[in-house]
Amino acid sequence: MKTRSPIITLTTDFGASDWFVGSVKGVILSINPHAQIIDISHQIAPGDIASGAFILANACSFFPPGAIHVAVVDPGVGSQRAALIVQTRIGFFVGPDNGLFSIVLEQHPPLQVRRLMNPRFFRASVSATFHGRDVFAPAAAHLSRGTALSAFGPRQADYCRLPRAVIVTEPGILTGEISYVDRFGNAITNIPGSSMSPTGRPRLRVKRRSLRLVTHYQAGPPGQPIALVGSHGYIEIAVNGGSAARLLRLNPGMSVKLTY
Amino acid sequence: MKTRSPIITLTTDFGASDWFVGSVKGVILSINPHAQIIDISHQIAPGDIASGAFILANACSFFPPGAIHVAVVDPGVGSQRAALIVQTRIGFFVGPDNGLFSIVLEQHPPLQVRRLMNPRFFRASVSATFHGRDVFAPAAAHLSRGTALSAFGPRQADYCRLPRAVIVTEPGILTGEISYVDRFGNAITNIPGSSMSPTGRPRLRVKRRSLRLVTHYQAGPPGQPIALVGSHGYIEIAVNGGSAARLLRLNPGMSVKLTY
Amino acid sequence: MKTRSPIITLTTDFGASDWFVGSVKGVILSINPHAQIIDISHQIAPGDIASGAFILANACSFFPPGAIHVAVVDPGVGSQRAALIVQTRIGFFVGPDNGLFSIVLEQHPPLQVRRLMNPRFFRASVSATFHGRDVFAPAAAHLSRGTALSAFGPRQADYCRLPRAVIVTEPGILTGEISYVDRFGNAITNIPGSSMSPTGRPRLRVKRRSLRLVTHYQAGPPGQPIALVGSHGYIEIAVNGGSAARLLRLNPGMSVKLTY
DSSP: OOOOOOEEEEEESOOSSSSHHHHHHHHHHHHOTTOEEEEEESOSOTTOHHHHHHHHHHHHTTSOTTEEEEEEOOTTTTSSOOEEEEEOSSEEEEEESSSTTHHHHHHSOOSEEEEOOOGGGSOSSOOSSOHIIIIIHHHHHHHHTTOOGGGSOOBOSOOOOOOOOOOEEETTEEEEEEEEEOTTOOEEEEEEGGGSOTTSOOEEEETTEEEEEESSGGGSOTTOEEEEEOTTSEEEEEETTBOHHHHHTOOTTOEEEEEO | OOOOOOEEEEEESOOSSSSHHHHHHHHHHHHOTTOEEEEEESOSOTTOHHHHHHHHHHHHTTSOTTEEEEEEOOTTTTSSOOEEEEEOSSEEEEEESSSTTHHHHHHSOOSEEEEOOOGGGSOSSOOSSOHIIIIIHHHHHHHHTTOOGGGSOOBOSOOOOOOOOOOEEETTEEEEEEEEEOTTOOEEEEEEGGGSOTTSOOEEEETTEEEEEESSGGGSOTTOEEEEEOTTSEEEEEETTBOHHHHHTOOTTOEEEEEO | OOOOOOEEEEEESOOSSSSHHHHHHHHHHHHOTTOEEEEEESOSOTTOHHHHHHHHHHHHTTSOTTEEEEEEOOTTTTSSOOEEEEEOSSEEEEEESSSTTHHHHHHSOOSEEEEOOOGGGSOSSOOSSOHIIIIIHHHHHHHHTTOOGGGSOOBOSOOOOOOOOOOEEETTEEEEEEEEEOTTOOEEEEEEGGGSOTTSOOEEEETTEEEEEESSGGGSOTTOEEEEEOTTSEEEEEETTBOHHHHHTOOTTOEEEEEO
16 A cells, blocks of 8 residues: 655745746755645636635645645745744645635634744845745745654744634625635635525625526526525625626626615 | 546636636545646636637546546536536547537547436535536546446436538538637637548638638748648647648638648 | 655746646656656746846756756757756756756856657657657656666767857956846846945946846835846846836847946
């Protein structure tokens, strides 16, 4: 029976065109040739920490416990922002302390937060602009080889959180916003599907329209907008066979109201 | 000697920006940490089953026999369309029964077609919108661990086929159409290269132009359109150093005629 | 302890949409199922050999020695250009002899250059248009299984080099050009950071602007262009939180001057 290869996932804004992702993978494999590197996404808009946090949170919980998740959306690289290594019940997280882990750590509270400081686990020469390659990749690779968490740096009490759009609750009404538009043009809100009462007749209001909540995409008439609980657990606005974002001109930040 | 890792390929319209591909890979590795996951393409246009079928058919036969090919272009997710698991001489296919496998199964006839129904091999909770993650990924992972095909569901007599543009044959003339435009702007027809007589002086007509058939891209003068048998085995229209699709404004569905 | 899987990297202009990359991976795994295939980039602009050479050179040195780097940007496929297999201290290179390896081989001089000619290591039928799949992939896979370099073909004295923009040196001034624009809009010059004297007050001139050299992106005021030594070792033009290429309309080929 083969040994299980340690899994290291990557979530970045590096894009797929340049050498950034390739060099990160090279660094990891130079330290741990047995690592199994899995791309989550490299197409986060440059510097868009909120989208990176949402994508990471939606993917990482499906991996085996013990997986190491490296995330790098790091407009502050080279400045004073801290570097983190975090242990949770579902796995480890390595990256900048700039809010990128705030969604996943709200869902899976940290067991241990450490500041990544020990240069022994960095590349010999650390550039000021590419900590993905020089700091986070080598730290993750050493962690995957069994280096103890305590070796990487001192404990840190807390971590950076993103401001969250508050969901104001009136009786029977939740107010939220669109937090992400996916490739299919589905506009995903920050209202969890679990907010709805199972017996009610919920409707979602967006841009003066009131949408019926259905169970799956084809439950709506072709070309008409509908609302449903997406596979991520949040309420989303969709169009059967089309793009809700294009049809209704929806963007992140727009207000929505759920009557449930 | 190491054991061979089972290969699972992915062909989807999920794109590379969101968490879809990452969560599918997480689900597979949670069930079979030894699976070797290979991306064929995630850039199929949303819902474009015909292109997905063409891409899958062009790639899958190069993999070792026994590889498991998961394909998900699934606009009907959540509706009544069936889910399939198919055995062929070149490997296994897992995905929706919507025509996505019709080209590959015409080339490599199925040895066994089964309807994927046994919830034991699905994720504990199946969403109505993301069967790639909740149905097809776990089924493929269980198959890669050696679960017998018969465990997944009952045999099914047939599978969904895409309508194919009929190739009308007059003496010495084949009529077909452009079926795909690739990244280099090559316009690929549905006329197999094997249709040509080896001794003739074949020409391809498209949009009132008559193109000479050559053997490779640089056999044509730079900037001029030519026709040749592409590496996929079909006749394609190309430009040495340029994009035939852009130069001649070619799109899928346009008619072509081969005089051979 | 597991055996180390041989690493094969891929750097191509195949894009991620079609079946090209998938079929190359299938061919490799059919010959060596233990190969660990790592994508460097498939998004090089079609036929852009210079960018391919730059991307490959920036990524490959981070991989473990012995890695096999397959690079295919090959507008001359099917013509008389030679196919190469090259050994260096950092690993092996397989691809067309068209300049694609000229940057990396300048940094890591070849120990052995051979012309890839032995059809025993090609696919049984070689297309005229897809040597990535039919020649380079199988050769790399055989090399990864331990086939001796000498089996692939005869030694070749030299290899094709790209013309390089000469860096003219006046006292205290270096003249170069922009050689690459990355995804973040950083415009990378061909002037190595090591050209600067550590005690001077260097400035970079581009399009009538004179930019201060700083140490990292956030050392510049938000929205203002700066210059710095990038993680690749060359001087680049950047904007803290923005795109220098968009702001200053910079493109490859534009002239820059370093006063150091």
